[in-house]
Amino acid sequence: MAIAREDYQPNKSSDRMKPKINHALLTIVLSATILLPGCGTKQSHNEDSGKTALDLPTNVTAYQVKGVLREIRAEGWKALIAHEDIPGYMEAMTMLLDVRNTNELANLQPGDQITFRMLVTDTDGWIDHVERTGVTNAPVAAPPPVVKVEELKTGAVLPDYTLTNQLGQAIRLSEFKGRALAFTFIFTRCPFPTFCPRMNNNFAEVQKLMSQRQAGTNWHLLSISFDPEFDTPERMAIHSQSYHPDPTRWSFATAADETIxxxxxxxxxxxxxxxxxxxHNVRTVVVDVQGRVQTVFNNNEWKPSELMDALEAAMKQQP
Amino acid sequence: MKPAESFQLKHQPAPRFNRRLAGGISLDQLILYGGIVLCTLVTALVMLIPARLNPAGVDASASISTTVSRHLGDFSLTNCNGQSVTRSNLNGHFLIVNFVFTGCSLSCLRVNDRMAEIQQLVTNQNDVRLVSLTIDPASDTPQSLARFAARFNADTNRWLFLTGAQSTLHPLIEKTFLGPGKSELRGVVPGGFANTDRIALVDQHGEVRAMFNGLKSSVAREVGDKLAALRKESLQQ
Incomplete structure (x- = not known):
């Protein structure tokens, strides 16, 4: 069922008819009124809309609608949605709709097929109960490559891999031998503030404060994207600008999915x-001047000072 | 946000309609209202019949048939308040178990939405506990699990988020619930576990009695039904 009109109309029509109606008609209409919300509730239960419209004031009319999310705007307070026909209300069209709780769109992205509730009063309109039902226009995601992953303990030598930096140059991890190296994993479209953006902010802070520490100059930071398909060198270069990386201190890079x-x-x-x-989860790794894994930070909770301490120690490592 | 005229068309009854009502019931009114009532009844029947035939609704059942009976053995883990939780703390309870990692930020979160629905459903059932086991104990500290739990309004006295040593958690999840992790999945899902969107139901005796697809919208209701059936079964014994 594409559109489920929720149970206001019966109440409204009974209100309208009450004053002039005779008893027989009243009985019939009332029984219809009682019946309709009954099946309406059942239907919405089956439909996964979660709640019936009973949670709304009586001046609000609710329509259950299907559509495709085109864009999220105004930091989640508005959504551009191509919706299907809403019988008795409006035909299919693309509209910019208000959202009163930004959590409604928190886990959605453009291209998602959604169901939502369109709520209207005489003067206002907004949406809620936004649920993702599928994805359209999304590229068919290639299955992740079959890569056998082996654990590496601290103290072990980091194997060498070749990556491509934000300038399009090939870089080898072994190039950083003789310097303490800290690397972490990100992707540029990452919208979750406590994940990649926090890693970038922490690295920016480390870059700034390390020079003040006078702890030595043989260190380097490396942010590795695990989204090589989207994160081209050009995109990484643009993305990195807002963090003001000093190219002699901090590189952005990516590589084949299998490598990462x-x-x-x-x-x-x-x-x-x-x-x-x-x-994704978060890992940040410090490698010493000898190319051995010295410290692994296993989540996003580390502080810049902790990474600086680890870098300092990694600079001092002797063979 | 919409053409205003169509709104008024819908909400203002036509004047003719009111005039005719004032004069009592005429034949064409009888036909009109008779028609409305008939349509209502037919609609009601059409809506009710499928609901009766297919109580799970449009979704197929979330229940996953399994002949495997597994027993939940001893463990000692830490909840998101930093307190130790052992198997014996949960003795005699029905357990609704799912698998989480705080790096999960997209569709995997839906399983926890379903768990939150189940939490609502069992609010007054004191013999039930919800248990979320992290598959990524290296990352997930009690503090990060506490923040994760808060996103789902978890009552952490009744919905436990457990972390601990990987050497405890991974074998526990493997043996009792999901089977061994695969090394080729380890770069994709922590621990390399498949089917981490499952919700398991463990009975009061520690036996895994049912597995559900935790992404299905019907799962809370189905878990509730299964709980009721298991209680009935234990009363009959």
Whole structure:
């Protein structure tokens, strides 16, 4: 069922008729009124709309609608939605709709097929109960490559891999031998503030404060994207600008998916594509001047000072 | 946000309609209202019949048939308040178990939405506990699990988020619930576990009695039904 009109109309029509109606008609209409909300509730239960419209004031009319989310605007307070026909209300069209709770769109992305409730009064309109039902226009995600992941313990030598930096240059991890290296994993479209953006902010802070520490100059930071399909060198270069990386201190890079799964997997990094985005955990690794793994930060809770301490120690490591 | 005229058309009864009502019932009114009532009844029947035939609604059942009976053995883990939780703390309870990691930020969150629905459903059932086991104990501290739990309005006295040593958690999840993780999945899902969107129902004796697809919208209702059936069964014994 594409559109489920929820149970206001019966009440409204009974209100309208009450004053002039005779008893027989009243009985019939009332029984219809009682019956209709009954099946309406059942229907919405089956339909996964979760709640009936009983949670609304009587001046609000609710329509259950299907559509496709085109864009999220105004930081989640508005959604551009191409909706299907709403019988008795409006034909199919693309509209910019108000959202009163930004959590409604928190886990959605453009291209998602959605169901939602359109709520209207005489003067206002907004949507709620937004649920994702599928994805359209999304590129068919290639299954992740079959990569056997081996754990790497601290103290072990980091295997060498070749990546591509934000300038399009090939870089080898072994190039950083003789410097303390800290690397973490991100993707540029990452919208979750406590994940990649926090890693970038922390690295920016470390870059700034390390020079003040006078702890030595043989260190480098590396942010590795696990979204090589989207994160081209050009995109990484643009993305990195807002963090003001000093290219002699902090590089952004990516590599073939297989390479990154192997490299990250050694430290327990796991990332799964979900539409255009990823569900992923966070790993930040410090490698000493000898190329040995010195410290692994296993989540997003580390402070810049802790990473600086680890870098300092990694600079001092002797063979 | 919409053409105003269509709104008025819908909400203002036509004047003719009111005039005719004032004069009592005429034949064409009888036909009109008779028609409305008939349509209502037919609609009601059409809506009710499928609901009776297919009580789970449009979704197929979330229940996953399994002949495996697994027993939940001893463990000692830590909840999101930093307190130790052992198997014996949960003795005699029905357990609704799912699998989480705080790096989950997209569709995997839906399983926890379903768990939140189940939490609502069992609010007054004191013999039930919800248990979310992390598959990524290396990442998930009690503090990060506490923040995760708060996103789902978890009552953490009744919905436990458990972390601990990987050497405890992974074998527990493997043996009792999901089977062994695969090394080729380890870069995709922490621990390499498949089917982490499952919700398991463990009875008061520690036996896994049912597995559900935790992404299905019907799962809360089905878990509730299964709980009721298991209680009935234990009364009969």
């Amino acid at each position: 799964r192997k490299l990250g997997g050694m430290f327990g990094l796991a990332y799964a594509r979900d539409g255009a985005l990823f569900s």
